[in-house]
Amino acid sequence: MAYQASYGTYRAPAKKRGLKRIIFGILGIIANLIGLIVMPVVAGIVVTVxxxxxxxxVSIGGPSGTVQTTSSSLYFVYVPTSETGSSSCTVEGASDMVWDPSQGSSxxxxxxxxxxxVGSIQVTDDQEVAVTCDGASDVAVADIGFVGSLVGMAVGLIIPIGLGLLAVILLIxxxxxxxxx
Incomplete structure (x- = not known):
């Protein structure tokens, strides 16, 4: 029987594991920090567009009329393009309504x-809104729906947060x- 010392035998060094997971976890966290800033903005813009x-x-049937609005919605008021320079619109509602008289490009x-x-109406509760546009032959109103934009922005937050959690788990x-x- 040959003598063999325990210190004299060669043993390969233990393989270090987990380096790839650490690197991908750190890169994932960095990418998701950027995504938390960019994604809600991009999703909000895409949904709004x-x-x-x-x-x-939809035409309200003349230069003035009423529109039944629903809560948390955005409505655009339209007049014929040839009459935009000569028309002046006013909007009256029961409560909690914002009228923004600015011309759009769509x-x-x-x-x-x-x-x-020629403007937008934003309401926070269900109400009937009276729209009058002096100098216009007809007025039309479109319901844009504000909830879709909020959903798009929420999805833009949920995806990076979920992927960020996966990156943290991978790092750990x-x-x-x-x-x-």
Missing amino acids: IALLSASP PATIDGTEYTV WGIVARVRS
């Missing part, structure tokens, strides 16, 4: 006539594997 492009204004066509946005898993090896 889709809502604007899909908005279909024209719409109703019965062959091009209409342009990598650190534990590294320490144990």
Whole structure:
């Protein structure tokens, strides 16, 4: 029987594990920190653009009329494009209503006539709103729906938070594997 000392035999060094998980976890956290800033803005813009492009204004039947509004919605008021310079619109509601008289750049066509946005109405509760546009032959209103924009922004937050949690779990898993090896 040959003598063999325990200190004299060669043993390969223990393989360090978890380095890839640590690297990908750190990169994932950095990417998700950027995503938390960028994603809600991008999602909000995309949903708003889709809502604007899909908005279909409906004529209220003349230069004045009433519109039944629902809570937490945004409505655009349109007049024929040829009359935007000579028209002046006023809006009256029961309560909690914001009228923003600013012209928009998203024209719409109703019965062959091009209409342009002359303002927006934002309400916080269900109410009937009276719209009067002096100098316009017709007024149209489109419900844009504010809830869709909020959903888009919420999704823009939920996705980076979920992926960020996965990156943190990956980082912790990598650190534990590294320490144990």
